[in-house]
Amino acid sequence: MYHPQELYPSLGTSYRLGPPQPGADSSFPPALAEGYCYPDLNSPKLDCFLSGIEATPHTLAAPPPLPPLPPALGTEPAPAAAEALHSLPGVSLSLENRELWKEFNSVGTEMIITKAGRRMFPACRVSVTGLDPEARYLFLLDVVPVDGARYRWQGQRWEPSGKAEPRLPDRVYIHPDSPATGAHWMRQPVSFHRVKLTNSTLDPHGHLILHSMHKYQPRVHLVQAAQLCSQHWGGVASFRFPETMFISVTAYQNPQITQLKIAANPFAKGFRENGRNYAPGGPCDSTLGGDIRESEPEQAPEPQEAAPAPAPPCGGPSAEAYLLHPAAFHGAPSHLPTRNPSFPEAPDSGRSAPYSAAFLDLHSGPGGSGYPAAVPPAPFASHFLQGGPFSLSYPGPGACLDVGSKPMF
DNA sequence: TCGCCTACCACATTTGAATAGA
DNA sequence: ATCTATTCAAATGTGGTAGGCG
Numbered sequence: 001m002y003h004p005q006e007l008y009p010s011l012g013t014s015y016r017l018g019p020p021q022p023g024a025d026s027s028f029p030p031a032l033a034e035g036y037c038y039p040d041l042n043s044p045k046l047d048c049f050l051s052g053i054e055a056t057p058h059t060l061a062a063p064p065p066l067p068p069l070p071p072a073l074g075t076e077p078a079p080a081a082a083e084a085l086h087s088l089p090g091v092s093l094s095l096e097n098r099e100l101w102k103e104f105n106s107v108g109t110e111m112i113i114t115k116a117g118r119r120m121f122p123a124c125r126v127s128v129t130g131l132d133p134e135a136r137y138l139f140l141l142d143v144v145p146v147d148g149a150r151y152r153w154q155g156q157r158w159e160p161s162g163k164a165e166p167r168l169p170d171r172v173y174i175h176p177d178s179p180a181t182g183a184h185w186m187r188q189p190v191s192f193h194r195v196k197l198t199n200s201t202l203d204p205h206g207h208l209i210l211h212s213m214h215k216y217q218p219r220v221h222l223v224q225a226a227q228l229c230s231q232h233w234g235g236v237a238s239f240r241f242p243e244t245m246f247i248s249v250t251a252y253q254n255p256q257i258t259q260l261k262i263a264a265n266p267f268a269k270g271f272r273e274n275g276r277n278y279a280p281g282g283p284c285d286s287t288l289g290g291d292i293r294e295s296e297p298e299q300a301p302e303p304q305e306a307a308p309a310p311a312p313p314c315g316g317p318s319a320e321a322y323l324l325h326p327a328a329f330h331g332a333p334s335h336l337p338t339r340n341p342s343f344p345e346a347p348d349s350g351r352s353a354p355y356s357a358a359f360l361d362l363h364s365g366p367g368g369s370g371y372p373a374a375v376p377p378a379p380f381a382s383h384f385l386q387g388g389p390f391s392l393s394y395p396g397p398g399a400c401l402d403v404g405s406k407p408m409f
Numbered sequence: 410t411c412g413c414c415t416a417c418c419a420c421a422t423t424t425g426a427a428t429a430g431a
Numbered sequence: 432a433t434c435t436a437t438t439c440a441a442a443t444g445t446g447g448t449a450g451g452c453g
Contacts, residue, residue: 112445112446114414114415115414115415115416118444118445119444119445121444121445152412199414212413212414213412213413249413250413250414250415251413251414251446251447251448252446252447258446258447261445261446262445262446265444265445265446266421266422266423266444266445267420267421267422267423267443267444267445267446268420268421268444268445268446269420269421269422269445270419270420270421270422270445270446271420271421271445271446271447272421
């Protein structure tokens with residue numbers, strides 16, 4: 001995967017989209033009580049950016065309350081549909097591999113995180129409808145803590161075991177097809193199978209950074225970019241699927257999860273007994289993005305629709321340019337800026353990365369969410385707390401900013 | 410002592426280049 | 432000469448496991 005740092009090392013390891021956090025501390029609320037709600041939902045995390053979204057800032061500024069979260073995984077039936085908050089009327093998302101997720105969720109999904117980054121399995125694979133076929137959109141995915149607790153496997157179930165670690169810098173995975181037209185996104189399911197999770201706070205690859213033994217919830221965001229080099233972003237839509245909640249681990253704790261993973265993940269075939277295959281419809285994680293090949297062949301986006309990037313994005317190498325056209329910096333058409341030779345290749349990929357993803361680091365905004373912004377570990381401090389080596393304009397009220405907002409959900 | 414993390418392993422899959430055949 | 436199918440090797444992803452660390 002290419003990371004912005006590889007392209008523009010002067011920009012640092014991450015993009016801070018929010019203002020510095022002078023008063024940030026690392027304490028979590030007591031939490032752990034039933035009915036704990038998504039902290040990000042209770043308070044606009046990036047109010048500053050939403051003001052730049054002209055479509056319906058009011059909708060985003062006042063997110064509807066969400067139902068309380070369950071105290072533990074696998075204890076309640078998953079809702080029938082995704083919970084959504086958006087300002088894109090008529091747009092809806094459905095989880096393609098819902099049955100697989102539900103099966104994992106019924107046991108208590110665990111996701112391995114490693115220093116080098118580990119893919120999610122199952123991956124989030126969604127279908128979208130209701131988009132304007134002509135308009136361009138970005139697909140984003142992030143993972144947020146569900147509560148303020150650390151968990152421990154007690155032999156039979158997961159139970160809270162103390163306060164959560166200080167929250168890490170939020171990163172957002174941008175689907176490599178972004179930006180693409182609504183027609184492109186609606187043509188076939190959109191998969192985030194290349195997302196990698198890491199527990200390395202120094203991760204230079206742009207993987208999503210998580211704490212081990214914490215509960216997380218993936219979220220999918222859809223952002224309309226009015227035009228390729230838009231100065232205005234249209235609506236945003238955010239979705240979460242409760243059955244995709246998981247606990248991050250460095251080694252599987254629940255043997256049932258191990259068996260499910262081995263049975264369902266083709267890469268783990270070597271651990272299957274008698275070469276048995278997973279029944280439910282074959283590999284459930286295949287995708288247009290080349291998730292699992294035996295199910296669906298890779299389909300490259302049509303050049304005229306997906307990220308054509310006819311010109312150097314918005315004035316050349318800049319954070320704004322990257323944020324506007326993340327896909328244009330990956331898989332690198334010849335007209336795009338070349339990578340800095342000092343970053344020859346991400347260590348975890350020995351070859352070119354045609355589907356490489358982009359990441360944004362989003363910083364908790366002011367205004368106090370349920371989780372106060374944690375003070376990042378020292379290596380991040382210069383980027384996240386002091387504005388980083390580049391300046392990214394911070395929009396005032398009514399201003400428009402060409403960077404992704406982190407929807408409130 | 411215990412819980413957690415890391416590095417390494419073997420195995421299967423994926424991917425792309427090279428080659429052969431139509 | 433071009434296209435398609437096949438083969439092969441390297442890269443990648445997977446869970447298991449032993450050992451280290453706090």
